[in-house]
């Protein structure tokens with residue numbers, strides 16, 4: 001068996017040793033977006049460093065726990081904090097948890113992130129449903145030998161975000177009085193934020209939002225044929241003609257304010273799955 005498959009099997013067996021039913025939904029919580037935990041009836045909180053072959057989150061504002069619990073009657077596995085390429089991990093490492101969650105049995109995946117809003121109609125704190133993405137990360141999680149067990153060598157990406165799951169998110173958000181906007185997310189390596197010229201360039205490419213995550217995980221989810229949906233919180237307005245300096249503290253503060261609504265939207269969808 002190849003090394004990655006062995007590592008997936010070891011991590012999966014470890015997580016199956018916790019008394020809990022098979023999780024049906026996986027969730028990845030992005031920067032400053034941990035509030036969903038308050039909707040969870042938590043059964044187990046497992047620090048990443050206890051899980052075989054899991055990388056450790058190196059970003060101090062990202063918690064590093066895998067949580068098993070229920071929202072309504074739906075068994076959920078939630079990642080409180082994710083891994084980024086800019087932390088120095090390989091693409092295979094940052095997407096390892098997605099493969100493990102799939103091996104544990106999840107049928108759907110929800111992701112969140114903090115992103116810069118380049119579409120001028122977006123405002124700080126808006127929630128944006130990803131309709132598509134552009135991969136500008138310098139690496140691809142599917143590069144390298146591809147065991148048939150990983151999924152197809154050349155996964156189709158004509159519809160990377162599941163429309164039915166997107167519609168459910170939109171329906172819950174609308175019922176909460178806060179309909180989602182939608183947009184195209186471009187993923188860059190970071191960790192620096194962009195220059196004015198880069199925002200202009202990324203906007204010209206057709207992107208509405210820019211961030212440093214999500215796309216590698218979505219590529220792997222598509223290879224695994226795991227339906228997924230993602231929502232970004234606009235944490236800064238990236239108008240190259242009127243750009244203000246922005247700090248990570250401000251990004252986290254804005255994400256924190258939108259977190260309650262985002263978490264209610266996710267929880268509403270998950271409870272109905």
Ligand code: HPA
Nearest residue numbers: 114115116193210211212
């Ligand atoms: N650029 C890249 N990543 C980000 C941004 C941004 O402006 N805001 C939040 N994450």
